[in-house]
Amino acid sequence: MTAPPKVPASGEGAPFSAPFPVRSIADVRKLEAAPLEATLRARSTYDIFVNAARAFGDKTALTFLRTGDPADTPIRWSYAQLLEGIHQTANLLHALGVGADDAVAVLLPGCLEYHLALWGGEAAGIVQPLNPLLADAKLVSMMNASRAKVLIAYGSDDESGIWSQALRLRPLVPTLTAILRVAPHDEAPDVTAGLVAGDGIESFNLLRARQPAGHLVSGRRIAPTDIAAYFHTGGTTGAPKLAMHSHRNQLFTAWASVVMQGTAASDVTINGFPLFHVAGVLPGSLTALSAGAEIVIPTTALMRNRDVLRNYWRLVEKYRATTLAAVPTMLAALANVPVGDADISSVKYCRTGAAPLTAELAERFERLFGLHVHESFGMTEMAGISSITPCGVLAPVGCVGFPLPYAQVRIVALNEQGGASDQDMPAGEPGMVLFKSPNVFPGFVEPQDTANAFTADGWLATGDLGWMDAQGRLHLTGRSKDLIIRSGHNIDPKLIEDALGAHPAVQMCAAVGAPDAYAGELPVVFATLVPGASATEQELLDFMSARVADAAARPKRVTIIPSMPVTNVGKLYKPELRAMATVAVVAALLDEVLTGMGSAHAPRPHVYIANDGVVTVVPEMTGDDAANDRLHEALRAALARLPVKTRV
Structure with a gap:
């Protein structure tokens, strides 16, 4: 019997690396051969950047695109420069009185300084990335819940009116002692100095430049269990909840993503996810930086920049991107951008998550660009990633890959309230997905929210419905709250969406329950059309009805709309x-x-x-x-x- 390959320890000066390609659940089990403590020895996210700077030095870590024009010259930071900036940022925050239990709120667009705020914030205290598109009242509520001590904000209103927003928030958060203004990349230094008004409002870059760049002045020894970040979740409606991440949670996500995906120092990724969202910060950024890869930041507006979208394949060609990661709505938008004569042969891995992928979109993407779309599953409560379909594993749509190493998964029946019961489902049968894993968060800031997130015996209740196949892969079928309940009959909206999504004129579609006086709910469908295509609502209804075998699941109405409602990170918003x-x-x-x-x-x-x-x-x-x-x-x-x- 051949001994399993040895998995090298990560940390103690070593960047993360994949010991072998993962192609099966047996490979995942090989990764689990040694105790996790012996494999993952880094103690904090700060260790990641110390190790990367030592290993990669002058190699490019971050590339910021000033515009969406591929011909423009970008701004580049090396791994050594990034660590120096992290040291300076942490030292500045320390000088402002930020300690291990203090929150540093961040209101920034896509920019290089976001990475200083994130990782310098975690080295000094607890970073709190905020979505600038949320209403002031929600931001105030979250900053007061975290008792934010410092706010790092973009010094311009060109991106979502952030600077004016920061000034409005200041008097409403009593714990704030300082606002650090981040100057736009093209602002002259003399202009920056003239814009700082004093009275607790300071220039981030000017103050940072005065700090030592070679070490942490605080001498802080960060423990793996120390809280690294507060991420808000569930904030589109109702009161947002603050999820706590420990350093170990984030370390594990980065390590597991590297070994599952085979991320290497030769990789280049265009990260279009906003950095207030866990997907952009952890699977999208920390993973790449922990392995020495290069991250391209596509302007301050990221993928909302129409020039970036229009020139996307040219940008892939110029920067030789090897990884393409995007939510399904962004993949749908890219499917409408001709590749032309751009050479995109560098792309070896295409990954999506955060929302369901339709079979039609996956087929269209592969037909147009020769890229198989690999699905993953992640959530804020699991530091951004729960399962991954590795490069080279061709799985059907709806399969989100193998659970991470050292993770445990259960599939349980729903109780009468639509929550998780204690009844395990047989293999291949759908139910709610439960997790225990090293990157399951310790809880929310509010204890009652924490209690609601876990089962009585300590499993994280995801709210997602799925099943495990014979190959050890997880398949998702939807959200428990998205089930359409017609006269007590549970209808999976995905069955309807797959049927209508097969129509060549349909770009995206979503089925929801409409209230009914007799049945409780009846299924209805909303659809958007492929640009240039045409179809009537009756035609789509007839097409779909012929493909939905369950009569109770056949919708009574199809409504064609110009565009699908999405959240600020591009996820379909069914509410x-x-x-x-x-x-x-x-x-x-x-x-x-x-x-x-x-x-x-x-x-x-x-x-x-x-x-x-x-x-x-x-x-x-x-x-x-x-x-x-x-x-x-x-x-x-x-x-x-x-x-x-x-x-x-």
Whole structure:
């Protein structure tokens, strides 16, 4: 019997590296041959940058594109320069009183300084990346929850009005002692100095330059269990939750991603993910930097820059990108960009995650560009990554690959509330996916949120539905909260989406439940069309209905919309589609009421969903009080039958 290859220890001066290509679950088991403590010896994310600078020195770590024009000259930082900047940033924060338990909030677009804020922030205290597209009230809530001591903010309103936003936030966060202004890359130094107003507002770059670049002045010995970051999650609606990451969580994500993907120092990746999101920070950045790879930052606007999108394949050619990582909505956008005569042969690995991939999009991407799309699964509560389909493993759509080394997975039945039960499902049968893993987070800042995230016996309840195949790979089928429940019958929206997504005119589609007075929910579908293609809603409905075998799952309506609602990181946002479906149902019901009252030609009531989530109906009033009362009574009676909260 051949002995398994020895897995070298990571840390103690060594960058992360893959000892062998992972192609099977047996290879994952080989990685687990030694105890994790013997394999992963680095103690903190700071160790990653010390090791990388020692190993790679003058090699390029970060390349910042000033514009989306491939002919422009970028700004490049080496691994040695990056470590110097991290030292200076950590030392500056230390001088401002930031300790191991203090939060450093960050409001920046795509830029080189973001990496100083991230990794210098973690070396000094706890970094808190914030989404500048969130409302001020949510940002204030999160900064007060973390008791943020310093805010590092972009000194311009050109990107999402960040500087004005930072100034608005300052008086609303009592714990803030300083705002560090990051100057745009093209701002002259004399202009930077003139813009600093004092009174706790300082120039990040000017103060940083005065700090030692060769060591941490604090002398801090970072423990693996120390909290490294607060990432917000669930913040598109409702109150955002702050997920805590330990240094060990983030180290493990970087190491596991390197060994599963085979990331090497020769790799180049264009990271278009925003760095307030865990996908951009950990799988997208720390993984590459821990192995000595090069990261290209495609302008401050990242993939929102139309020039970057239009010239994407030319940028791949110029920088010889080897890895392409993007959410499915971005892959759909890239599928509309002709490759032309650009040489993209350098790309060896294409990976997606964060949202379901349709079979049609995967097939189109492979047909157009010769790139097989490998799916992965990640979540904020697992420091960004849970399972990976490695390079060279050709899996069907919906397969998100092998769970990480040292991770444990369970598939359990749903309970009556749609949560995780303690009943394990047989192999191949779907249920909720549960995890225990070294990168499972210690919890949220709010204890009650933590309690809700775990089962009674300590498993992380992902809320995702899936099953394991005979090869040890995880397949996802959807989210438990996305199930459409029609008269007690659970309908997987993916079955509907796969059927409609096969239509050649459909670019993206999403099925959601619309409220129904009798069935509780009925499936409806929203679709966008491929640019230049045409199809009617009835044509799409007929096409899909012929391919959905379950009669209860056949939608009654297809609605063609110009674009899909997405979150700030490009993930499909189904709550907005459910809201649209609800408004359409209510409007149709109101038409029936008016027709029944002989008022078919009367002005239609205005229907919208208020900030509290209640469907609100505002009818047109007349001078006849009795008629108004009858109308109100009829509307209330009709709406009372729907399984949604309403008000007239």
